Amino acid sequence: MNSPIYSVDAECRDCYKCVRHCPVKAIRVENDHATVAPEGCILCGRCVGVCRHSAKRVRDDLPRVRALLWRDANVQVSLAPSFISEFPGIRPAQLASALKKLGFAGVHETAEGAERVSQVVAELLDQANSGLFLSSACPVAVDLVVRHQPGLASMLTPVMSPMLAHARMLKARFGHDAAVVFIGPCIGKKRDADRSPDLLHSALTFEELRRWFDCCGVDPASLADDPGYAAPGTGARYPLEGGMNQTIRDFLKRRDMDDALVTVSGLERIASELKTLERRRPGQPPLFLELLACEGGCVAGPRASARNAVAARLDVAAYARGERPRAPAEVAIDQTWHPEPVAEPDCTEEELSDTLKTLGKTQPEDELDCGGCGYNSCRALARAIRNGAAERQMCVSHMRQLAQKKMNALARALPYGLVVADAQLRILECNERFGAMFDETLALAYASKPGLQHADLTRILPFPSIFRSVLDTGREIIRKSVKVEERIYSVTVFNIEPHSVVGALILEVTDTEKRRQQLIEKSRSVVTNTTKTVQEIAYRLGQNSAQSELILNSVIELFAADAPDPCGREE
Numbered sequence: 001m002n003s004p005i006y007s008v009d010a011e012c013r014d015c016y017k018c019v020r021h022c023p024v025k026a027i028r029v030e031n032d033h034a035t036v037a038p039e040g041c042i043l044c045g046r047c048v049g050v051c052r053h054s055a056k057r058v059r060d061d062l063p064r065v066r067a068l069l070w071r072d073a074n075v076q077v078s079l080a081p082s083f084i085s086e087f088p089g090i091r092p093a094q095l096a097s098a099l100k101k102l103g104f105a106g107v108h109e110t111a112e113g114a115e116r117v118s119q120v121v122a123e124l125l126d127q128a129n130s131g132l133f134l135s136s137a138c139p140v141a142v143d144l145v146v147r148h149q150p151g152l153a154s155m156l157t158p159v160m161s162p163m164l165a166h167a168r169m170l171k172a173r174f175g176h177d178a179a180v181v182f183i184g185p186c187i188g189k190k191r192d193a194d195r196s197p198d199l200l201h202s203a204l205t206f207e208e209l210r211r212w213f214d215c216c217g218v219d220p221a222s223l224a225d226d227p228g229y230a231a232p233g234t235g236a237r238y239p240l241e242g243g244m245n246q247t248i249r250d251f252l253k254r255r256d257m258d259d260a261l262v263t264v265s266g267l268e269r270i271a272s273e274l275k276t277l278e279r280r281r282p283g284q285p286p287l288f289l290e291l292l293a294c295e296g297g298c299v300a301g302p303r304a305s306a307r308n309a310v311a312a313r314l315d316v317a318a319y320a321r322g323e324r325p326r327a328p329a330e331v332a333i334d335q336t337w338h339p340e341p342v343a344e345p346d347c348t349e350e351e352l353s354d355t356l357k358t359l360g361k362t363q364p365e366d367e368l369d370c371g372g373c374g375y376n377s378c379r380a381l382a383r384a385i386r387n388g389a390a391e392r393q394m395c396v397s398h399m400r401q402l403a404q405k406k407m408n409a410l411a412r413a414l415p416y417g418l419v420v421a422d423a424q425l426r427i428l429e430c431n432e433r434f435g436a437m438f439d440e441t442l443a444l445a446y447a448s449k450p451g452l453q454h455a456d457l458t459r460i461l462p463f464p465s466i467f468r469s470v471l472d473t474g475r476e477i478i479r480k481s482v483k484v485e486e487r488i489y490s491v492t493v494f495n496i497e498p499h500s501v502v503g504a505l506i507l508e509v510t511d512t513e514k515r516r517q518q519l520i521e522k523s524r525s526v527v528t529n530t531t532k533t534v535q536e537i538a539y540r541l542g543q544n545s546a547q548s549e550l551i552l553n554s555v556i557e558l559f560a561a562d563a564p565d566p567c568g569r570e571e
């Protein structure tokens with residue numbers, strides 16, 4: 001089965017936004033395309049959320065589930081408790097009716113599985129004298145631990161996620177041939193489903209469910225309540241930050257652990273807390289951390305609607321309020337977690353500094369750590385380049401320096417005066433030839449400020465109107481001859497950013513023009529003399545000389561076609 005998050009290379013604009021937002025840098029850039037590296041990806045879904053070009057997508061499992069419903073009558077839904085904030089204004093029993101209309105045989109809340117998880121974790125904690133316990137309810141947080149902080153994998157509580165626990169409960173209730181489909185806000189659950197096909201057929205997101213309702217014209221708000229729909233129990237608090245801990249407290253027998261049940265939500269916070277806890281001394285009193293990858297809990301899951309977080313929280317809290325702890329079905333939900341470290345070859349300081357040099361960073365102060373490449377530091381980018389996960393051209397400052405060097409070399413080598421100006425006719429760049437082109441004052445100004453950045457072109461150039469015309473119309477002017485006093489220039493003005501930045505190549509062609517004018521004058525006198533002679537001969541022979549005259553005149557016009565425009569100094 002394909003990874004639940006995949007890349008569409010053709011849509012990628014190599015902006016590195018996904019790299020910047022990926023908390024574990026599980027995105028490789030190859031041939032200018034950012035691709036998800038499945039071995040490191042923890043399915044947090046951030047890259048999907050931030051990519052404005054839809055180049056990162058979530059696998060669509062709807063076709064598989066619809067095909068399942070066509071061939072199988074015993075398909076049960078495990079519905080994540082955050083549905084209450086996802087479909088505000090719709091009664092849970094109405095949503096159950098809508099799901100049955102799609103073809104499901106029964107609809108049940110995952111809250112039931114969550115209660116069983118809390119019960120088993122409470123039993124573990126009741127017996128614990130010491131140690132760190134990490135919740136295993138959120139698959140993204142679990143993957144963060146086993147893949148990126150594998151030293152802590154053994155601290156994960158040896159229990160399944162509420163989704164898998166619930167699937168096992170449903171199978172026990174409806175028979176082992178029953179198929180279970182989970183529906184919730186989470187992308188990470190798709191991988192859990194892929195890994196446990198014996199328990200779960202698929203995990204759909206709320207986004208997929210909405211699409212399904214839309215395409216089948218099912219409107220839950222218009223349906224009557226499903227009479228068989230059961231109350232959720234205290235597990236309904238799970239999608240809220242702290243909800244799992246509250247439910248564990250309901251089952252805990254000891255009372256000395258109330259303050260040792262701590263919630264940490266948000267991947268960055270989890271990663272930094274775990275780093276400090278790695279150093280926790282053995283033998284310290286038991287501490288349980290409820291880990292939620294999404295800040296605020298599953299109500300803010302990656303495939304939940306972008307609702308106001310406070311309103312969503314209030315909806316879920318109101319729904320769960322008043323629910324009493326109940327005794328969940330005693331199914332076995334044990335699960336062992338193993339470290340799955342992501343292989344990252346180490347590199348020596350020497351190798352790292354060699355790579356930094358190829359990025360133009362030879363001194364510590366060259367390391368800007370600007371984050372433009374998507375990595376937090378120049379060293380992190382250099383390490384990724386060495387590991388084949390990144391490319392040199394991702395360094396924006398290096399590419400800018402390189403472009404500037406190329407531009408300078410080209411400008412130096414050009415036999416033309418080169419000037420680049422913005423829409424206000426301020427100079428952005430010019431070469432030395434341009435500086436020496438008009439008068440001594442300009443040459444002195446260039447000597448004191450090479451490049452003449454920000455200088456007013458209208459005060460320097462005798463023919464700024466040509467630039468203005470290209471900026472206004474966007475139509476380029478190619479090799480126009482312009483006369484300024486005794487001098488003649490060949491001027492080409494071209495677009496760099498139409499209507500906002502133009503460039504010009506200017507060549508003084510006074511001598512060439514003079515020679516051309518002389519040639520025209522000489523040709524004209526030759527034509528006049530020849531015409532006279534031809535007319536005389538024609539007169540004597542009685543023939544028409546008009547055709548010969550036409551041919552000779554067209555030769556002169558050809559030479560004269562590019563006669564320079566006179567152009568005085570403009571204000």
Ligand code: SF4
Binds near residue numbers: 013015016017051053
């Ligand atoms: S966010 Fe990532 S996938 Fe999307 S266009 Fe930018 S680099 Fe490509």
Ligand code: SF4
Binds near residue numbers: 027047
């Ligand atoms: S889903 Fe998360 S971990 Fe995976 S590549 Fe995207 S941002 Fe990175």
Ligand code: SF4
Binds near residue numbers: 139185
């Ligand atoms: S906190 Fe987010 S990632 Fe974790 S289970 Fe909930 S929705 Fe999924």
